[in-house]
Amino acid sequence: MSKPVIATASLAGCFGCHMSFLDIDERILELVELVEFDKSPIDDLKKFTRPVDIGLIEGGCCNVENVEVLRYFRKNCRILVSVGECAVMGGLPAMRNTIPLKECLEEAYLNSLTVAPEDRLIPNDEELPLLLDRVYPCHEIVRIDYFLPGCPPSADLIWEALTALIQGRPMKLDYPLIKYD
Amino acid sequence: MDIIKRILQKYGKDRTRLIDILKEIQAGQGIISDKAIESIAKEFKISRAEVEGVISFYHFLSDKPLGKYVVYLNNSITSEMAGREKVARALEKEAGCAFGQTSPDGLITLFETSCIGMNDQEPAAIINGVVFTCLNEEKVKKIVAWMKEGKDVQEMVEEFGDGANQHELVKAMVKNNIRKPGPVLFGDYTVGSAITKALKMSPEAIIEEVKKANLLGRGGAGFPTGLKWEFCRKEKSPEHYVICNADEGEPGTFKDRVLLTERPEMVFEGMAIAGYAVGARLGILYLRHEYSYLRNYLQHILERMRQQGFLGKNIADKSFDFDIEIKSGAGAYVCGEESALIESAEGKRGEPRDRPPFPVQKGFLNQPTTVNNVETLATATQIIIHGAGWFRSMGTPVSAGTKLLSVSGDCERPGIYEVEFGLTIKELLEMVGAKDTLAVQVGGPSGQCISESGFGRKICYSDLATGGSIIIFNRSRDLFSIVRNFLDFFIEESCGWCVPCRAGNVLLKKKFEKIASGLGTRQDLAELEAWGKIIKSMSRCGLGQTSPNPILTTLTNFRELYESRINKEADFIPEFDLTRAVAEACVLTGREFQEETEHA
Numbered sequence: 001m002s003k004p005v006i007a008t009a010s011l012a013g014c015f016g017c018h019m020s021f022l023d024i025d026e027r028i029l030e031l032v033e034l035v036e037f038d039k040s041p042i043d044d045l046k047k048f049t050r051p052v053d054i055g056l057i058e059g060g061c062c063n064v065e066n067v068e069v070l071r072y073f074r075k076n077c078r079i080l081v082s083v084g085e086c087a088v089m090g091g092l093p094a095m096r097n098t099i100p101l102k103e104c105l106e107e108a109y110l111n112s113l114t115v116a117p118e119d120r121l122i123p124n125d126e127e128l129p130l131l132l133d134r135v136y137p138c139h140e141i142v143r144i145d146y147f148l149p150g151c152p153p154s155a156d157l158i159w160e161a162l163t164a165l166i167q168g169r170p171m172k173l174d175y176p177l178i179k180y181d
Numbered sequence: 182m183d184i185i186k187r188i189l190q191k192y193g194k195d196r197t198r199l200i201d202i203l204k205e206i207q208a209g210q211g212i213i214s215d216k217a218i219e220s221i222a223k224e225f226k227i228s229r230a231e232v233e234g235v236i237s238f239y240h241f242l243s244d245k246p247l248g249k250y251v252v253y254l255n256n257s258i259t260s261e262m263a264g265r266e267k268v269a270r271a272l273e274k275e276a277g278c279a280f281g282q283t284s285p286d287g288l289i290t291l292f293e294t295s296c297i298g299m300n301d302q303e304p305a306a307i308i309n310g311v312v313f314t315c316l317n318e319e320k321v322k323k324i325v326a327w328m329k330e331g332k333d334v335q336e337m338v339e340e341f342g343d344g345a346n347q348h349e350l351v352k353a354m355v356k357n358n359i360r361k362p363g364p365v366l367f368g369d370y371t372v373g374s375a376i377t378k379a380l381k382m383s384p385e386a387i388i389e390e391v392k393k394a395n396l397l398g399r400g401g402a403g404f405p406t407g408l409k410w411e412f413c414r415k416e417k418s419p420e421h422y423v424i425c426n427a428d429e430g431e432p433g434t435f436k437d438r439v440l441l442t443e444r445p446e447m448v449f450e451g452m453a454i455a456g457y458a459v460g461a462r463l464g465i466l467y468l469r470h471e472y473s474y475l476r477n478y479l480q481h482i483l484e485r486m487r488q489q490g491f492l493g494k495n496i497a498d499k500s501f502d503f504d505i506e507i508k509s510g511a512g513a514y515v516c517g518e519e520s521a522l523i524e525s526a527e528g529k530r531g532e533p534r535d536r537p538p539f540p541v542q543k544g545f546l547n548q549p550t551t552v553n554n555v556e557t558l559a560t561a562t563q564i565i566i567h568g569a570g571w572f573r574s575m576g577t578p579v580s581a582g583t584k585l586l587s588v589s590g591d592c593e594r595p596g597i598y599e600v601e602f603g604l605t606i607k608e609l610l611e612m613v614g615a616k617d618t619l620a621v622q623v624g625g626p627s628g629q630c631i632s633e634s635g636f637g638r639k640i641c642y643s644d645l646a647t648g649g650s651i652i653i654f655n656r657s658r659d660l661f662s663i664v665r666n667f668l669d670f671f672i673e674e675s676c677g678w679c680v681p682c683r684a685g686n687v688l689l690k691k692k693f694e695k696i697a698s699g700l701g702t703r704q705d706l707a708e709l710e711a712w713g714k715i716i717k718s719m720s721r722c723g724l725g726q727t728s729p730n731p732i733l734t735t736l737t738n739f740r741e742l743y744e745s746r747i748n749k750e751a752d753f754i755p756e757f758d759l760t761r762a763v764a765e766a767c768v769l770t771g772r773e774f775q776e777e778t779e780h781a
């Protein structure tokens with residue numbers, strides 16, 4: 001039987017959840033035995049090469065590209081998991097949600113004290129994905145099957161959730177694993 | 182600055198009077214200025230943030246300049262049903278500013294506010310402390326015209342209500358609308374007879390009598406009053422306090438207002454009896470800010486009772502001293518919760534406390550305190566006069582006596598009804614002249630929404646417990662707009678301490694709107710229910726523990742309404758629309774966006 005395939009993505013996040021994932025330390029050797037990676041920053045595959053069993057999404061959606069990647073994942077993954085506060089709720093990037101987009105951009109690129117007068121320009125290159133009016137949690141855009149809380153979720157939490165999904169058993173998320181204060 | 186100093190001096194160095202001080206400063210200056218905040222902080226040796234925290238907590242306090250006339254228009258559901266929208270638009274048009282703003286000439290500020298206890302005479306508003314009822318477009322035009330002439334607000338009241346609303350010191354257009362006076366609260370009563378009789382008994386005997394009468398808390402929670410007094414009495418402490426909870430904030434209830442207008446002595450005597458029973462020397466009437474128009478009148482009644490020897494030193498010629506002072510909040514529903522009320526009475530933000538310790542152990546100024554509802558105390562007075570046996574001959578075995586109901590909404594005779602416990606909803610509907618009834622909201626937004634199948638249910642503690650709010654909706658009403666109004670109310674009134682309440686109620690409303698708009702699925706409906714239960718079980722006070730009830734009880738009793746709105750085939754429908762989400766960015770960048778139909 002072939003190994004389960006997993007894929008990961010970091011959208012509007014800080015890569016902290018991926019870092020936390022890597023904190024599984026020596027269990028990474030076990031992971032290599034358990035799964036194969038498809039599209040992920042870990043192997044740098046840009047496109048899906050086959051149907052994926054489990055997609056792990058870090059970060060919410062702040063721009064068009066995030067939305068496209070998320071939808072691309074939903075289409076190609078059997079199970080999709082929101083990993084961490086940004087994917088689950090929008091997280092830190094969503095702090096801009098109470099401020100109109102125009103004001104955000106003006107503050108960052110025009111009015112900020114650290115912007116030199118000659119640099120006052122709101123970036124507008126074709127290559128830059130258009131920003132959304134606010135930052136959205138993933139489940140408002142596509143169906144999400146599981147949510148792992150935390151900023152970031154601990155390596156132990158990610159490990160337990162992932163291995164449970166792989167083995168098709170219920171997750172055993174004891175209170176210390178999901179307690180953050 | 183002199184005024185500020187004078188006000189501070191007037192209240193001495195009493196930190197518990199902070200809200201009174203802030204209200205007086207605002208009344209005089211139209212704003213609680215930076216300088217005032219500074220002086221207060223210095224006076225009480227507290228941080229600026231603490232003063233600002235109090236100001237920001239209460240609706241009626243403001244550190245921004247307000248107009249000469251400040252209008253608070255009630256936005257409760259019965260106000261909406263009675264034409265609030267038209268009144269609001271007329272106000273905006275005449276005043277020349279939107280809600281939340283002050284007119285360009287600085288004359289008028291418009292605000293919305295939660296229920297002000299006038300549900301049977303909506304739409305109602307409070308303007309500079311004066312209550313205006315049954316508003317319509319015409320009246321708004323007249324009032325705003327008067328404002329432009331600079332007329333005093335009190336003089337704008339041309340017709341007074343019934344009973345003591347006409348009293349020299351009240352002069353309010355508020356109506357009592359007492360439709361069915363009952364034997365307890367509107368029965369035989371001579372001022373002073375209860376306290377005179379009580380002082381011939383021992384405190385223990387009074388507690389025993391109240392226990393025997395099986396008096397349960399009339400605010401809605403139904404805690405046995407005698408037991409509460411006993412717990413409070415047993416606590417060893419230098420001081421004990423009695424607080425009368427007159428923070429009647431549950432939308433749809435206004436019976437305490439009527440009791441305080443027509444039966445204030447009965448309430449105050451109940452406080453004195455409670456004081457004697459628990460060993461207190463001071464009682465506090467915590468009067469909701471919205472009822473400030475009664476304050477001078479109530480002070481006058483207190484003074485008269487002192488002169489009659491029913492309050493003050495050596496009451497009824499016995500060696501028992503007890504006096505009552507009036508304190509007010511400044512607009513916050515959560516202050517009806519007893520521990521939040523105590524915080525507010527101490528002049529702080531009205532945030533609920535952790536329990537235990539309970540108020541009967543550590544309440545006002547950390548001393549044992551019994552907090553009782555207005556109606557509970559008035560009822561206790563009558564129990565002492567007429568005896569527990571008399572009281573238990575009314576109502577049901579578990580729910581003895583009578584209950585005051587505040588009836589509003591779609592019926593011919595809204596107002597106050599004193600009924601014996603055990604009355605069915607059907608009987609009540611007939612009594613008040615309600616026809617073609619779709620739903621009855623029992624106990625306000627935090628209570629239950631009952632459908633026709635539940636009209637045989639009884640008003641009593643073992644079936645439909647209620648603090649007294651009854652709102653009736655006929656078949657022309659859209660239940661979803663009712664639920665929406667209630668959800669908005671809880672979002673507005675959450676004190677913000679517990680995340681499940683602060684954030685959960687907002688998420689719940691969003692999910693509700695998704696379903697209401699036809700984009701919901703079975704999954705959404707399941708989540709709506711599950712999230713409601715989480716909020717209820719994870720919040721520490723009654724607000725969060727009941728805030729999902731508008732959804733949960735309509736889900737139980739009107740499930741078909743929700744079922745008819747959801748898409749039963751789809752497993753997920755997003756509300757998200759990419760083109761709409763980038764529209765703003767397109768304008769800002771001058772770029773165009775074409776959504777790709779298929780990802781590469």
